Amino acid sequence: MKRVMVVTGGGDCPGLNAVIRAIVKRASIEKDWEVIGCIDSFNGVLKEPTEIVVLDQSNVSGILVKGGTILGTTNKGGPFAWPIKNSDGTWSSVDRSDEMIRKLQILGIDAVINIGGDGSQRISLDLFKKGLNIIGVPKTIDNDLSATDFTFGFQTAVQTVTEAIDKLVTTASSHNRIFIMEVMGRDAGWIALHSAIAGGADVCIIPEMPYSVDKIKEKIDSRYIKGKGFCIIVVAEGAYSATQGKICSVSSEIGYHNYNLGGIGYTLMNELKDAGVDHDVRLTVLGHVQRGGTPTAFDRILASEFGVKAFELVLEEKFGEMVAYRHPEIISVKIDKVISKPHLVHPSSRMVQTAKGLGIEFGN
Numbered sequence: 001m002k003r004v005m006v007v008t009g010g011g012d013c014p015g016l017n018a019v020i021r022a023i024v025k026r027a028s029i030e031k032d033w034e035v036i037g038c039i040d041s042f043n044g045v046l047k048e049p050t051e052i053v054v055l056d057q058s059n060v061s062g063i064l065v066k067g068g069t070i071l072g073t074t075n076k077g078g079p080f081a082w083p084i085k086n087s088d089g090t091w092s093s094v095d096r097s098d099e100m101i102r103k104l105q106i107l108g109i110d111a112v113i114n115i116g117g118d119g120s121q122r123i124s125l126d127l128f129k130k131g132l133n134i135i136g137v138p139k140t141i142d143n144d145l146s147a148t149d150f151t152f153g154f155q156t157a158v159q160t161v162t163e164a165i166d167k168l169v170t171t172a173s174s175h176n177r178i179f180i181m182e183v184m185g186r187d188a189g190w191i192a193l194h195s196a197i198a199g200g201a202d203v204c205i206i207p208e209m210p211y212s213v214d215k216i217k218e219k220i221d222s223r224y225i226k227g228k229g230f231c232i233i234v235v236a237e238g239a240y241s242a243t244q245g246k247i248c249s250v251s252s253e254i255g256y257h258n259y260n261l262g263g264i265g266y267t268l269m270n271e272l273k274d275a276g277v278d279h280d281v282r283l284t285v286l287g288h289v290q291r292g293g294t295p296t297a298f299d300r301i302l303a304s305e306f307g308v309k310a311f312e313l314v315l316e317e318k319f320g321e322m323v324a325y326r327h328p329e330i331i332s333v334k335i336d337k338v339i340s341k342p343h344l345v346h347p348s349s350r351m352v353q354t355a356k357g358l359g360i361e362f363g364n
């Protein structure tokens with residue numbers, strides 16, 4: 001029996017379970033493959049005792065519609081930066097990748113499918129360079145991975161934000177208020193841009209187009225006639241003003257290497273007041289709600305296509321590659337091409353032109 005191990009790493013997103021299910025279903029067609037799931041990213045193999053499970057039709061039944069991941073995930077630890085507590089109480093990290101690869105050999109793992117975002121695919125590449133048979137599957141609500149038109153999870157997040165904007169519109173228009181909605185996306189403005197168009201927002205602030213408060217104020221003023229009106233502003237968490245830098249902080253959580261984003265909505269609210277905006281301004285920060293819930297049909301389909309293709313890449317021994325969506329095909333690309341630069345919104349792209357054509361102000 002050959003064995004493929006499935007790993008979900010980094011932040012969760014809707015559609016992870018659909019990928020796991022698709023891998024198990026496709027593998028079951030081959031009679032000589034067993035699918036193993038590793039718990040909490042690669043940490044399940046690194047832990048003693050090992051935390052892995054056999055995945056078959058019985059434990060993937062019904063998971064297509066479920067958000068999150070049945071395997072658990074984490075963006076702490078991992079084979080290259082395992083946290084250890086020093087005798088003086090401080091923490092440092094050690095490289096356990098060689099030990100993990102040896103352990104995988106002992107467990108009889110022939111190949112690994114690593115489902116994750118940019119950080120996880122960096123780990124995939126480094127493990128591949130060390131000789132591990134690994135295939136990448138891109139996931140993130142941020143849609144910021146290059147080489148793929150879309151990542152699954154993104155459409156679901158956009159749907160969630162759009163529904164929230166729809167709700168804000170009714171209260172904003174009733175009170176003649178300005179609503180700022182801060183959304184996720186890290187350094188990419190995809191969630192903000194798509195949901196601003198889908199929700200009919202008036203202003204969309206994204207990291208790729210640093211803003212000026214005066215431009216936003218002009219738009220707000222044009223939305224109020226004799227004090228009546230309302231305004232919906234969608235701001236991406238990674239956005240920043242042309243005169244100030246990005247708002248981010250280093251996390252104090254042990255083993256967490258990402259910087260924390262968030263707070264730009266609050267800053268913008270105060271900047272608008274300082275600039276003389278005298279209408280009521282309220283802030284909504286959607287946060288992790290955007291990562292939860294049932295995947296949309298689009299994300300279920302994309303995730304299922306990725307899962308089937310990933311297992312087929314294992315059969316073809318195309319290791320070191322990641323599945324990707326290039327409309328209308330599901331292709332595979334070398335992982336190093338994917339992580340060399342992020343997929344960001346281009347300020348002169350068709351989508352931005354569409355938004356501008358709808359009267360959406362970017363504030364730049």
Ligand code: F6P
Pocket residue numbers: 011075117140141142184185186237261291
């Ligand atoms: O990358 C997905 C994402 O949800 C980002 O949009 C956000 O900045 C980050 O993860 C939040 O990470 P955490 O769940 O670790 O707080």
